[in-house]
Amino acid sequence: MKNIALLGSGFIAGVHMEGWKRITGANIVAFFEIVPEKALNFQEKYSIPHYSSLPRLLEEKEVDIVDVCLPTFLHRDYVLQSAQAGKHIICEKPMALNVEDAVAMKNACQLNGVELMIGHALRFWGEYKKAKELVTQGKIGKILSLDAYRLSVSPTWSVVSWILQQNLSGGAALDLHIHDLDFANWVGGKPIEVFSRGVQSVNGSWDHAQTSIRYSDGIIANIEGGWMMKGEFPFTMGYRILGTEGVIEWEFRAGVNIEQRGDANPIIIYREGEKEEKINAQDDDAYYLELKYFFDCIENHRTIEQATPDHGITAVRIATAALESMEKGIIVRL
Template identity: 30%
Template sequence: MKIAIVGCGGMGNVHALSYVNMPDVELTGVCDLDIELAQALSLTTGAPAFTSFETMLNDADFDVVSVTLPSYLHKEYTLKAAQAGKHVICEKPLALNLEDAAAMIQGCEQYGVHLFVGHVVRFFPEYVQMKQAIDEGKLGRVGVIHAKRIGSHPGDVRPWFKDFEKSGGVITDLMIHDIDFLRWAVGEVKSVYGLNQRVNDIDYALVTLLFENGAVANVEAFWGYQGPFQTAVEIAGSKGIIRSDSQKSSSLHICKAPSDSEGRRFAEVPQSPGYASPYDLEIAHFIQCIRDGSEPIVTANDAYKALEITMAALESVRTGKSVQLKTSSTLEEETV
């Protein structure tokens, strides 16, 4: 299968390195308005460099395009690719508002191409294990979740991140990872309350999600942290607690509540999943879905629903009030 990339920044390089190491896949073009970025990725991969997407459409032979551009350009280039009959692998967030996201999904359906969205957290082994623990009933009824994702401000390297109209800020760009994971693992969200402070190089958010099943999650995201990038999740249920902390030597710990016969103490059982690049797993999965027509682990509608929760959080930040979400529905139902 032949692939092209539009957007040769950080995520463009991540996608490119996955493709060049993938069997039966050929990278046939890389494109960026910044000729230096395009040429640098061309040297790394051997794929021809372009500064015009239209020229790449005309001159390069490919079946799939990775859209790894800044978020505010996702809609424009996804629809251009769809019109040209190319399948699309788009980085998250799908778009910066629900209208654009719906147009992207409907446009790809109209032109008969697949649309995949890079919610890569679903491919991190420790997050997969947390969902499995919930699905298998190991935690009992899920009650309270705490999640955080913090790091330096990406706008220090890519200034567009500091423009809220182009990035959507820390909630839309960073917290959406945990929003999508928690919806996948815990269930649909009923209401959202958000706080967000943006001052200079600081963008901090704390969002509370109330799920339809009664679970509550406090989700934290922070751009401007002076230490290393880190993530943590703790999920407490009626039968036990599961936690993951990227700063711990073992990435996943399950604390089981002992039976009375064991005495009232907690036994902590670490689980250390083997490492494989989640991006490699994600992109290989999307390519396989194109080949055999199978349903992806994360659908375009999943990406739409994660964005819907994100937009509710931003509305709550603006109004200072909790925002109620519609009951579970698909994009098709919402647009009828």
């Protein structure tokens, strides 16, 4: 049994809450939220004690794990507070707004002897896991290129709309794009060069990005991400991986937002001289699987190997290099 404090009561905090409820031995002892009316709604829905101060929560409750579901600009501060209090931490992606903050978070956890995992949920998502597995098995030969995309309409659910402000969320180029940047790193290896072009919203936020990454063994990744889609454009994500002996392709469309996840399409594998092969790789909810993996690692003293702080830092490094590339029109060498 482990006691968990949930920080935030917004969109992803609700998704995590549903995940934690399914994990035997995971006991949510309290949640932290500074907005009173949001706290009231969450408390009514889940019947768990509310705190508007993290130090007070940690003083009054026995806590083993802190789950940081706060806006991105708060990740560093709350991870540092939790690490200094000796708690293991799972923190939502993007790890931080910049590499310096992300490194400080990793160091604080190391210094205080606590574990840290980052919410890179695609590493737990059936079709992305399967793609990685197929690539590792050599199903399509040596990988040459990877295309991935993630597109949605603008997220407007936050009361203060922190997410629409570049300096608080990093814009879609950091917030949304980062999922596929991390996926590309997982498949591609060591990134060495980033070039990106982007589109800014009226408020100056980089909200649509097309980023090209070169990896050390020659793989090229082309990643598109943004939340400038219009009208009823459904949340869309997918990938196409080209190898010397085949292609793996997958596309998924949800509702207007990602929480409305229905049945997925199969992955399709194309190989020279063969009929297309369809694989249904849909798995349980990735957010639940991510939390369960983290929880099991903590309970059983196992090393966290997925969505590690280093994975989080590298993803932030590429996203911020992409932002620099967009702003200056240059190739950024890592």
